[in-house]
Ligand SMILES: *[C@@H]1O[C@H](CO)[C@@H](O)[C@H](O)[C@H]1NC(C)=O
Ligand SMILES: *[C@@H]1O[C@H](CO)[C@@H](O)[C@H](O)[C@H]1NC(C)=O
């Protein structure tokens with residue numbers, strides 16, 4: 373009964389299709405020669421020129437000093453290019469929080485998580501240990517064993533490099549609160565009562581609300597980053613058996629913006645990409661990586677890296693694993709406890725680079741870090757639920773999701789109405805090529821650059837997130853000013 377559909381995809385011409393598909397693949401892998409990635413002098417000059425920006429509060433720069441050549445070359449390769457012209461409207465002030473909210477957490481890194489010692493992942497400003505192996509599936513530089521929960525540390529360190537920092541909060545458009553919210557609650561998710569879990573959150577909002585910066589916009593220009601899913605900060609009751617902290621349900625937090633790896637449906641919650649293993653420090657590393665991914669030969673139709681969720685009744689993972697095992701065109705990377713192959717960047721990149729499609733079913737939550745690993749590898753993500761990406765990464769992924777991904781409704785898999793291999797085989801060759809090109813173009817905008825340097829012209833996931841926050845705060849500011857004007861009328865009577 374269980375395996376009713378397995379081996380029984382009702383399509384008599386699958387073999388022909390398969391042959392067509394595989395042979396066409398061999399012929400269509402051509403290289404794009406347009407981007408040399410070699411000459412970076414213009415951009416480097418701009419970088420040095422603008423690098424002083426952070427320590428000064430004057431904001432206008434001459435446009436003439438730009439070398440358009442490089443900028444244009446890069447524009448053709450990606451959608452997002454930095455605003456190199458001016459800091460006006462982009463200044464950010466970093467709150468200097470007491471160390472209990474960030475540094476102390478790192479100092480006690482061996483007690484951050486119940487099952488893992490996180491200290492190993494703190495090296496290189498939160499990127500984790502450098503992958504120093506001569507392996508053809510990665511580049512010589514820019515690869516790290518990055519843990520998926522380190523986003524808040526990486527983001528903080530990237531922010532220290534932001535071009536438009538100011539020490540004068542009155543000039544700032546937005547205020548960054550470098551609280552390591554996920555690492556903080558991560559210590560207490562299992563076996564601690566709610567007062568322990570909430571203690572630092574309560575202390576934080578108290579500290580913030582006492583600062584002069586708070587009253588300017590009642591916190592609506594403040595933002596923070598959580599390296600865990602937003603539900604971990606939205607505990608609905610004060611019952612000890614309920615999950616997470618209530619950080620984001622405190623009155624002050626409701627006025628702030630939270631960026632996290634998976635958002636809830638609250639309107640001050642925004643999802644930004646999980647960190648991947650790739651942290652480039654130069655535009656040209658990204659450009660040569662993109663070239664490499666265009667050239668890569670992909671011998672499998674699809675891959676799945678993950679583990680089943682036997683205890684989640686709605687999970688389709690076991691079904692997908694069965695389908696993968698019985699399909700010779702599928703590559704399965706099992707992620708089971710113990711020596712976890714899935715946390716080795718070489719293994720993950722090998723699997724995804726050798727596949728045309730990468731399955732991204734929900735796990736414990738809707739989203740997965742694997743989605744971003746697959747984009748980095750030029751592997752077209754296959755989603756089973758809109759909340760795994762489409763309703764989440766609004767700033768970073770294209771609105772028209774058919775451009776870069778395939779959607780197979782979860783219920784169709786559950787009800788065994790579809791065989792994944794056949795659905796994917798039916799995608800026309802030209803669509804596959806167009807989608808892959810779109811995925812490869814997304815790479816710069818979903819990776820976090822190495823915080824020890826700065827990409828010259830390309831915008832990374834950090835830049836796009838900051839832009840999103842600044843626009844949001846600007847809208848809030850306009851709204852507040854408008855309502856102030858409106859409210860004034862009655863007070864003049
Ligand atoms: C597709 O998957 C089914 C099992 O789900 C398998 O029986 C069939 O042989 C596969 N077809 C191809 C073309 O791989
Ligand atoms: C802010 O002040 C600190 C300490 O005085 C200094 O190290 C830093 O460079 C200043 N940053 C900016 C953006 O002015």
Ligand SMILES: *[C@@H]1O[C@H](CO)[C@@H](O)[C@H](O)[C@H]1NC(C)=O
Nearest residue numbers: 431432433434458459460461
């Ligand atoms: C920058 O300078 C240009 C030309 O001098 C001027 O038009 C523009 O308003 C200035 N922008 C800012 C933000 O000061």
Ligand SMILES: *[C@@H]1O[C@H](CO)[C@@H](O)[C@H](O)[C@H]1NC(C)=O
Nearest residue numbers: 504505506507508509511512
């Ligand atoms: C890296 O591997 C390639 C072949 O895989 C080899 O030609 C090259 O010499 C190696 N480089 C180093 C530094 O080991």
Ligand SMILES: *[C@@H]1O[C@H](CO)[C@@H](O)[C@H](O)[C@H]1NC(C)=O
Nearest residue numbers: 563564565566567568569612
């Ligand atoms: C919560 O747990 C801490 C220690 O883990 C304990 O000191 C405290 O009394 C507990 N609070 C409540 C309300 O149970």
Ligand SMILES: *[C@@H]1O[C@H](CO)[C@@H](O)[C@H](O)[C@H]1NC(C)=O
Nearest residue numbers: 581589590591592623624627
């Ligand atoms: C949140 O903002 C509103 C105005 O938008 C303000 O009235 C309220 O007091 C703020 N809440 C806190 C806790 O500051």
Ligand SMILES: *[C@@H]1O[C@H](CO)[C@@H](O)[C@H](O)[C@H]1NC(C)=O
Nearest residue numbers: 679680681682683684708709
């Ligand atoms: C599933 O639940 C059983 C019983 O509650 C438990 O023993 C087992 O560890 C769980 N398995 C997983 C993978 O969580």
Ligand SMILES: *[C@@H]1O[C@H](CO)[C@@H](O)[C@H](O)[C@H]1NC(C)=O
Nearest residue numbers: 771772773774775776803806
């Ligand atoms: C979305 O993208 C697909 C593929 O590129 C295209 O055919 C379709 O017209 C687009 N839809 C919209 C609404 O732009």
